[in-house]
């Protein structure tokens with residue numbers, strides 16, 4: 001199923017409103033299109049900082065837990081990045097890139113709010129695969 005990037009980005013921005021981020025105050029939302037359904041995710045932090053999980057992985061794991069396996073598109077919104085913030089503040093972290101590569105083909109689009117559309121291969125060339 002094809003879903004407009006604007007639709008996926010809107011879901012990602014909405015999901016950011018649910019972020020639990022009292023430590024960074026940096027709200028992130030993601031939306032994953034898989035099996036024709038859209039799965040939202042947000043970052044969830046923890047007082048033990050290393051237990052924090054990113055918005056992208058929460059959305060991906062929700063899709064996988066529902067039985068989906070193949071990701072068709074992803075959107076990401078770092079809604080607290082200001083207009084003049086560097087693009088790097090809006091990009092997916094390295095851990096999320098590896099998890100995305102597990103379930104999405106290299107040509108899969110990743111719509112990044114305020115940046116544009118990249119592919120999984122753009123974000124993680126030569127991804128590790130077992």
Ligand code: THU
Pocket residue numbers: 021024026028042043044045052053054055056091092093096
């Ligand atoms: N964060 C994400 O949710 N996704 C990313 O790709 C980068 C970082 C979250 C984790 C943490 O809650 C906050 O942003 C600051 O690092």
